[in-house]
Amino acid sequence: MLATKVLKRIGILLVLVLFIVNFALFNYGRQLLEPVDYNLTQEDKLVEIKPNTSINGIGEMLYQKGLIRSPFSFRTYLRVKDLARRVQAGHYKLNSGMSTPEIIDKLVRGKTANYTITVSEGARVEQVADLLARKGFDSDKFLELARTKDLEFLPERDDIKYNLEGFLFPNTYQIPYGSSERDVIRIMLNEFNKQVSPLEEQIEASDYDLHEIVTIASLIEGERKVAIEEPLIASVIYNRLERGMRLQLDATVQYSLPEHKSRLLYRDLEVDSPYNTYKISALPPGPINNPSLSAINSALNPAETEYLYYVATTGGYHEFTKTYQEHLEVQQRSNN
Template structure:
């Protein structure tokens, strides 16, 4: 009887001990799921998870980066939740203020990180390459593709500096980290097609094809400082083309030079280039930048004028004139 009582008490004691141990383990395990640092202003860390990476390796990497408390608990949590095969490859922005379940949720949902890049109106291919290089895109690969890649909606060209000049639409983009140079180009060209889609009928009714319209738009974009003058600059370009007069646009000289100059010299106007409209008698072989939709509209809808000249005045504005004599008088007035 006494033995039975002792055994019974021992059994209860053991059960109590087991309950306490389980509670302690549960509590400890729960603590290991909590954030490494409760400071919610922690800087994000960019983490790359390559395809087919094991959860063991992912757990170790996150632990080494100080993002989780325990790689073992990370693996256990995934298995208990039946998420072991749910982690998606990609680049993620994570920080030590996130709990392990929050991190896992992001990895399973595939909430990959991206970066923002703003391609300004009139940006040249090389300037876009510089912007992308800051985000890890290979500048030389990007320029190589921009130079040689053929577009399905355009004829092949071998006389231009960059085949894609003019067709990387200026806009603000959110690009997933890890995107290849080809991926980035596809995003920008697709945006170009989407933006100019509604201009298709106007282009078909024009005397110029899409490539020429984009080229003219790039000239307008390169010359204007004030958007309201775009239709006037367009009228000068068309008026000169109609009478076979050289365009003589400084923006084309800048594109011909190896480096941008804040001020052109007379000798710069003699640069030997198919883009230099001081020396050629027609449009340059292709666009000199990536123009805005506004410049495209102006290329299709120029103002009706008989202007042949313009000269920069103040505040980015221009004075437009009909004759060379008027043009010289405006220049003299500005110099006095």
């Protein structure tokens, strides 16, 4: 009877010991999954996971970078959750304030690190190249691709400065880390196709092809200061083209010069360039910037006017006129 009581007590004690040990191990294991540093202001570290890297290799790398507490716990968590095969290669921004499950969630969802790049409306290819250079891309390589890249929807041309000018659609892009200059071009061209494809029927119904419409849109973009005037500027361009008049647009002179000027001089208007519409009696050979969708829409839907001239006034607006005499009078008033 006494022996039975002793054995029963020993059994209870063993169960209690096992419970305490398991509880301790559970707590220890849970602690190993917690953030290395609870400071929420930790800076992100850029981590590259290459294709076919083993789970062991990933865990060790994260441990060496001070991002996880234990490679073993990292591997164990992945296997218990059946996530080991779902980790995706790529570049990731991680920090030591993230728990191991949070890090694994990013790796499994493929939430890779991106560059945020904003191409402004009316930006030129060279300005896009400078923007990319600040993110670590090779601007010379980008410009070379911009000259020679064969557009899928347009033939490559030898008479223009950049084949890509006009087709790097203005937008804010999330460019994955590790992307090449060619990848960036592909992303921007895809965005152009996505935005402009709904206008395909309008373009086909017009008297101009896609390249010419984008060229006209770039002239509108280069000349206007306020978007509301885009259809009016479009009307002046078309009215002049129909009459065989030179467009005489300052924006084309700026494109022809080696660097932008805050104010053009009369001698600048004589620059020898196929883009200088003070010297040619037609459209320039290609776009002079990357126009917005609204400028492209204005090129397809100009206002119906008889305007042939406009003069800049206050607040970025223009005063539009039908005759040269009216144009001179507006100029005189503006100069007084």
